[in-house]
Amino acid sequence: MAADAEFKVIGRRLPLVDGLKKTTGQGVYTDDIKLPGMLVGKVLRSPVAHARIKRIDTSKAEAMPGVRAVVVGKENRANFGVLPVSKDETALAVNKVIFIGDQVAAVAAEDEEIALDALAAIEVDYELYPAFLKPEESLKPVGDRAHKIHEKTVGETNIHKKVDQDFGDVERAFAEARLVKRNHFEFGGVTHAFTEPHCVIASYDASGRLTVWSATQVPHYVHRALAEVTGLPMHRIRVIKPMVGGAFGGKSDPFPHEMAAALLTMKCGRPVKILFDREEVFISHHGRHPTKTDIAVSCDASGDLTGLDLAALIDGGAWGSFGVVTTYYNGVLNAGPYKLQNFRYSGTRVYTNKPPCGAMRGHGAVNSRYAFEVTLDEIAEEIGMDPCELRFRNFLPPHTTTVNEFRITSNGVADGLREVMRRSDWKSKHGRLPFGRGVGVACGFYISGSALPIHWSKLPQSTVHLKIDMDGGVTVHSGAADIGQGSDTMLAQCVAEVLGIGLERVRVYTADSDMDPVDLGSYSSRVTFMAGNAARRAAEQIREKLIAAASRLTGHPTEGFVLAGERVVYAPNPAVNVGFPDALAEALANSGALIAKGSYQSPPMGGKFKGAAAGLSPTYSFQAYIAEVEVDLDTGFPSVKKVWAAHDCGRALNPIAVEGQMEGSIHMGLGQFMSENFRYHGGNILNPNLLDYKVLSPKEMPEVECVLIESNDPEGPFGAKESGEGPLLPILPAVANAIYDAVGVRLYRLPVTPEDVLLGMQKNRAAGREAGRRGSREVEG
Amino acid sequence: MPNRVVLALEVNGHRRETAVRPYDVLLDVLRENLNLTGTKRGCDMGTCGCCTVVIDGKPVLSCLTLALQCEGKKVTSIEGLSPGAHLHPLQECFAEVGGSQCGFCTPGFLMTCSAFLDKNPNPSVEEIKEAISGNLCRCTGYVKIVEAIQASAERLRARRASGETADGR
Numbered sequence: 021m022a023a024d025a026e027f028k029v030i031g032r033r034l035p036l037v038d039g040l041k042k043t044t045g046q047g048v049y050t051d052d053i054k055l056p057g058m059l060v061g062k063v064l065r066s067p068v069a070h071a072r073i074k075r076i077d078t079s080k081a082e083a084m085p086g087v088r089a090v091v092v093g094k095e096n097r098a099n100f101g102v103l104p105v106s107k108d109e110t111a112l113a114v115n116k117v118i119f120i121g122d123q124v125a126a127v128a129a130e131d132e133e134i135a136l137d138a139l140a141a142i143e144v145d146y147e148l149y150p151a152f153l154k155p156e157e158s159l160k161p162v163g164d165r166a167h168k169i170h171e172k173t174v175g176e177t178n179i180h181k182k183v184d185q186d187f188g189d190v191e192r193a194f195a196e197a198r199l200v201k202r203n204h205f206e207f208g209g210v211t212h213a214f215t216e217p218h219c220v221i222a223s224y225d226a227s228g229r230l231t232v233w234s235a236t237q238v239p240h241y242v243h244r245a246l247a248e249v250t251g252l253p254m255h256r257i258r259v260i261k262p263m264v265g266g267a268f269g270g271k272s273d274p275f276p277h278e279m280a281a282a283l284l285t286m287k288c289g290r291p292v293k294i295l296f297d298r299e300e301v302f303i304s305h306h307g308r309h310p311t312k313t314d315i316a317v318s319c320d321a322s323g324d325l326t327g328l329d330l331a332a333l334i335d336g337g338a339w340g341s342f343g344v345v346t347t348y349y350n351g352v353l354n355a356g357p358y359k360l361q362n363f364r365y366s367g368t369r370v371y372t373n374k375p376p377c378g379a380m381r382g383h384g385a386v387n388s389r390y391a392f393e394v395t396l397d398e399i400a401e402e403i404g405m406d407p408c409e410l411r412f413r414n415f416l417p418p419h420t421t422t423v424n425e426f427r428i429t430s431n432g433v434a435d436g437l438r439e440v441m442r443r444s445d446w447k448s449k450h451g452r453l454p455f456g457r458g459v460g461v462a463c464g465f466y467i468s469g470s471a472l473p474i475h476w477s478k479l480p481q482s483t484v485h486l487k488i489d490m491d492g493g494v495t496v497h498s499g500a501a502d503i504g505q506g507s508d509t510m511l512a513q514c515v516a517e518v519l520g521i522g523l524e525r526v527r528v529y530t531a532d533s534d535m536d537p538v539d540l541g542s543y544s545s546r547v548t549f550m551a552g553n554a555a556r557r558a559a560e561q562i563r564e565k566l567i568a569a570a571s572r573l574t575g576h577p578t579e580g581f582v583l584a585g586e587r588v589v590y591a592p593n594p595a596v597n598v599g600f601p602d603a604l605a606e607a608l609a610n611s612g613a614l615i616a617k618g619s620y621q622s623p624p625m626g627g628k629f630k631g632a633a634a635g636l637s638p639t640y641s642f643q644a645y646i647a648e649v650e651v652d653l654d655t656g657f658p659s660v661k662k663v664w665a666a667h668d669c670g671r672a673l674n675p676i677a678v679e680g681q682m683e684g685s686i687h688m689g690l691g692q693f694m695s696e697n698f699r700y701h702g703g704n705i706l707n708p709n710l711l712d713y714k715v716l717s718p719k720e721m722p723e724v725e726c727v728l729i730e731s732n733d734p735e736g737p738f739g740a741k742e743s744g745e746g747p748l749l750p751i752l753p754a755v756a757n758a759i760y761d762a763v764g765v766r767l768y769r770l771p772v773t774p775e776d777v778l779l780g781m782q783k784n785r786a787a788g789r790e791a792g793r794r795g796s797r798e799v800e801g
Numbered sequence: 802m803p804n805r806v807v808l809a810l811e812v813n814g815h816r817r818e819t820a821v822r823p824y825d826v827l828l829d830v831l832r833e834n835l836n837l838t839g840t841k842r843g844c845d846m847g848t849c850g851c852c853t854v855v856i857d858g859k860p861v862l863s864c865l866t867l868a869l870q871c872e873g874k875k876v877t878s879i880e881g882l883s884p885g886a887h888l889h890p891l892q893e894c895f896a897e898v899g900g901s902q903c904g905f906c907t908p909g910f911l912m913t914c915s916a917f918l919d920k921n922p923n924p925s926v927e928e929i930k931e932a933i934s935g936n937l938c939r940c941t942g943y944v945k946i947v948e949a950i951q952a953s954a955e956r957l958r959a960r961r962a963s964g965e966t967a968d969g970r
Contacts (some may be wrong), residue, residue, distance in 0.1 A: 039896030042904025043911060044888070045839020045879035052838035213939050215843045215851055216905040265841070265905025266939050298844040504903025504940050676899040680941055684902070687942030710848035710937060718930040718943040 028584060029517040030738045033676045037509045037528060038263070038502070047263045050219035050235045051295050058221070059088055061281055061294035062135040064125040064142050065303070066117035069153070069373040069703030071146035072166070073116060073124070080141040081127060086134035089288035090142070092125045096283055100245040102238075102273045102378075103474060106180065106340025108170045111249055111279035117146070118169050119338040119373050120703045121303030126280040128292045151373040151703050152178055155312070155335040158370035169338065169371040180336050181347045181369045185631060187423040188362030193327030197318035200327075201399050204314050206769045207387040208697035209335070211307030212380055213715050216265020218304060222281035223291035230282055231258045235265070237272040237501050238541030239531045244475070245274030250282050261531035267503040268688070269379035270306050272543040273341055277304075302708035306378030308386065308692070309346055309369070310335040315391040323405050325414045327362040330354060330388060334369040334377075341378035343369045348634030349384020354392055355422040355635070356465040357433045357642050358414040363423050373703050379543060381688060382748040385466060390770070393462035393753030397760065406450065407461050407757065408441055411644075415463075418731070425627035426636060430741070432731035433463060433642035436666030439727050444646040444664045450761060456651050460757025463644045466746030467637035468670075468736070469546030471622040480619035482550040483537035486515065486558045489613040492601055494519065494562075496528045499539030500551040505744055506677040507547045511555045513673055514737055518559035519566070520583030521600055537617070545742035548673065549638065550620040552737030557618030565614055569606035570598040623735075639733050641742045642668040645750035647722075649758040656778030658759050659720075660690060666727035667747050671739035678743045679726045685748035686724055691716045693752045697771050764789065810871045812837070813881025827863040827871055828852045831878055839879035839908050843937070850936030853909035854878045860916040862935075879908035882915060885966065890956035891915055891949070900949030902940035910936050914950050922958055926951070 041047040078090045093112035101107035112123045125142050129135035149167050152158045158178035162168050169178050194200045220234040230252055236242050239259040247254045264271065277294050284292045296304065311334050318327040332350040336343045351365030382389075400407035416422065418431040440461075441447070449459045473481055485497040496515055502508040512526040530536055539551055567581040570588035580592045588603045590596035598606075607614055626636045646664045651657070665682050672678040695714040699706040707713045732739035756767045765780030805820035812835060819834040828845075831837045831854070843851035845864050852863040855877040883889040891911045894900065901907040910933060917924070917932040924932070929950050930943070938946060960966070 035896045035899070036901070038904075039901060040888070040892065042901045042907045043892040043895045044883070045837075045908050047904050048838070049841070049905065051842065054836075213937075214903070214905075215849055215937060215939055216841070216903070217843065263905075264903060265843075266903040268939070295842075298846065298848070504905075506902070676945070680899050680902055680945060683942035683944040684940045685942075688939070709846060710844055711846070715937060715939065717934045718947065719934060721943050724942070724944055 027517060027738065028520065029513045029523060030673050031671065032674065034509065034513065034523065034674050036506050037512050037523065049216055049263045049265055050221060050233050053221055053233055053262065055221065055223060055291040058291040058293055059128040059130060060132045060135045061126060061128045061284055061292040062139050063123050063277060063280060063294065064139045066113065066120060066122040066124050068117060068146050068148060069120050069151035070149040071117050072149065073113060074145040074147050076125065077143040078125060081138040084134065084138050084141060086130040087127060087138045088130070088290055089128040089284045090125060090138065091280060091283045091287060096249060098249045100248050100274060100279065101340055102241055102342055103340060103344055105344055108172065108340045109276055111276050111283055119375055121375060122338065123276050123280060126284055128284040128288055128290065153372055153374060153700065153703055155333050155370045155372060158372055159368070169373065173371065178371045179368060180340055180371050181344045183347045183351065183365065183367040183631060185351060185365045185424065190327045190329050190362045190364040193362040194316065194318050197326055198321045199399060199402055200316055200318040201395050201402070202316040203391060203395050203768060205312070205387070205391045207311045207313070208771055209308060209310040209377065210380070210692045210696040211302065211305055211698065212268040212270030213710065213713065214266030214268060214270060217296040217298060217301045218271065218275065218277065219293065219295045220278045220281045221291060221293045222285040224285040224289060229256050229258065230286065231260065232278065232282060233260045233262055234278050235271055236261055237264070237267045237503050237543055239501060239533060240499060240538055240541055242274045242278055243533050245279065246282055249279045250286060258534045261501050264501065264503040267542070268381045269383060269543060271503070272379050272541065273306055275304065298710065299708045302705055302713070303375050305337065305375035306341055308380040309377040311350065311387045313388055313391045315395050317392065317395045317399060319399055319403065323403055323410055323413050325358055325360060328354060328360050329364045331366045332368070332388060334367065335372055336369045337372055337374045337376040339376035341376050342383065343377070345634065346384040348631055350388045352424055352635035353385035353466070354388055355424045355426055356416050356428065356640065357463050359416050360423050374700065375705065381685065382466070382745045385749055386692070386752065389464055389749045390753045390756070393750065394756050394766065397460065397757040398766070408437060408446060411437060411461070411463055425632060427625045429639050429735065430670055430731035430733040431642055432668030432729035433465070433644055436642060436668055436727065436729045437463065437644035439729070440644055440646045440664040440666045443725060443727065444648065446646060449648070453762070456653050456762055458758045458761025459646055459648045460754045460759070460761055461646050462750040462753035462757060464746055464749030465640045465642045466742065466749060467544060467635060468549045468639045468641055468742035469637055470544040471625055471636040471638055472633040473540055479538060480621045481546070482539045482554040483617060483619040484511065484551060484554040484558045485537055486562055486616045487613050488562060488604060490608055492525060492604060494521070494526045496526060496555065497536040498530045498551055498555065499536045500547045501531045501542040503542050505542065505681065506674065507542060507551065509677065510548055510552055510673055514552050514555040515559045517738065518556055518563055521586050545745045548740050548742060549736055552740060553620040554618045556737045558616045559618070561616035561618065562614055565607045566603045569603045573598050573602065573606050638735055639670070639741045641746035643746050643750045645754040647751065647754040647758045649755060649762055651759060651762045651777060656774035656781065658772070658777060660722040660755055662723045662725065663751065664725045664727065665747065666729055667743060668729040668731050669743045670733035670736045670741035671730045672728045673738060673740050675728060678728055681743040682726050682747040683724050686751045687716055687721055689748040689751035690755065693755055693770055693772060695771055806869070808868055808872055810873060811875045813877055814884055821868045823869060825868045827854070827866040827868045827876070830868040831863060837878050837880050841905055841908055843905065849906070850913065851906050851909040853912040853936065855912050855916050858916060858919065860913045877912070879911060882911060889915065890953040890960070894949040894952040894956065898949040898952055899945040900941065906936060906938045910938065910946060914953065918954055918957055922954060924954060
């Protein structure tokens, strides 16, 4: 899509500002940092899923030459956790372990071999407790209170969180409906599988300050948790995020290994690095929750949706993490993109004795979105309506309010669906391709930053500082964490656009708590919208100072000046203009460096009912996808041939980055659909490596045609909204619906195996439903 | 603990000597002994490709290569991909096209591809996908990686046609 003529930097296909650092190996990630005197930290992990720690003896380890510090749970019982409502973690297990891999002790030693020998020398005796591995087991009251996984649960069960919401009258809607379609879905657990393993370095210096470098998405939450655990005031802790090698939600919690590294360095006064191996990354997990979803959707005679009833049983693993949010999101993020007057949701998240689940790209919305979109496909078929037509009938319009009081502003979903229908030639394909080949459609929407922060505070959600001195470069300071999505580039673009200068003048320093203002971090798809707005506002203040300087130099009134092409130009007579360096020199005279601060805070919004804040966002992204698949009729193996993906990003600040998010989301979503799955034996992960946990290879990645819908959000920076998560949602159901169109098999369990497809085809044949779908198409093969 | 022995090899065009244990892998020697941290550690078991380097013209997983197997060999890591004044086309194109997001897999991809393009200067998309199927990227869905490799191949052919080396000298 052509860049808007009114912009010079915004909308251009630009490389990342740190792109060449990454392609030359000059980028510094946490594990690339070496400090003088740095020790190797290692963690002893529980070999059992649920047990009381009867005895722990570290004396042999402590006596080993080269061992500098050993810490165990009893030395620090401080609780922490990303959400204030469920701080159920400690740096190291205190009285009991609750999953295989739970941190029991940590050591710091002169080298890795000594550290590993020291771990082996620590003696631990466990009293085994029954392990709760299936979510249904956690619903029941425990016999013995000691068997509660956490103290704070619902009653005597291992239920972590229960959510019930009811809008309108679902029962009445169902009673009056032409059709009520009910389905049960089951979803395996998937994980982020970023390439950079977790790594942290903690250094407690002689002045009593703690500095922590960590591969994190949210330095601010690490900062808060370190203060809670170490007891140091926040101003004596500095958190720095080096380059991060992918995160996708999996580095958004403050982690026990970060706390353990801090405790170790405070004990021995030497810097300590803890680097995870790949199995530890899988154990650390915090990925998408295994979920069982029951759904009922009703429609009236004309195909208008009248009711949605959802229930989710969510397997949380051993910690709370973001789980309260997950529990809400499984419901509330179905309030769009369709009009619903009657909507009921019942969500239950349970603790189990398995690695913790948490936030993962598309957080909370992916599984129930799949259930909804597949069920819509069934409704369309049963009422004899094209599934795209059914969606058009029911889309929310722009500038409206949902039944649960989400404020919808810009909304390009209908434009998106029209465009992918046209490009895919939907009308001549759906229901018309030869047996084995099919197309499917699905839509979605997602928050563009949570409107309410996790920690109640009057602080803005994003603040950006700017500085320009006589060298003519613009320094941007922000707490926002670039985790590969390109937020540093986004900040530089926003500033350069406002100041009418080239990107090469802008340098971005982010995510260092001593140097940069607080930002709530790179999660909930908030950074472009919130930090982008803050950057724009900061730059506007600098712009005013440069215009005032140009006005003084030229004697023309300030009102007429604009900044473009590294000049401050008097628009009514462009011959009157001042070069950026001259305007800057004038602005700096008798004042020194120009500094400015911009911030962003969501406007007040939302309902007054319990849970009204969950899913509230200052704006929402929208998606409409069509996928074409081919199913191997002998093996049932589905191949996705092409995806037409329309995403309403408000405005594509950098189309390369938006497309990159969409393509990466499609890859990740297809992985969940086709192959990714945590497999367990007892509480052990059977596939904690990248060979057995199968991420899709380049050969399984379909052709993707990205369609960027620019609805120009009224409150977004230059009209932009999120692109990091929403684009994952529709790919799974679009492919499922395409497989149905191809071979007549519905898929209610993820990941899908070729066997599922093949057995479905055989069942259809046995039942005399050769094609298993509408029309009288030729059955081949 | 077994004694260390001196390993002599050529890294990025320079002879280096370093003391290693018999079981040390090349990845550790590059990152820890020689402080060449551009080569990334993603899994330590040959499943992600982040640690790929080129040895005597072939892409090799440095996490599965014993350091002592490299005695006398020519090892090129990402830091040695563009010895001249200009960058290798792969380094330019991955940045320009968006083939690198978080960047952690990027050095491994570039080393795999530099060896690949040396052998196959005009590859098809299918050949490219085959060549990079041992490298994991979780950010891009490989779409812009494939584009970047195609663009690199073209730029490399143009430079070679005009008698320049890969890095434009």
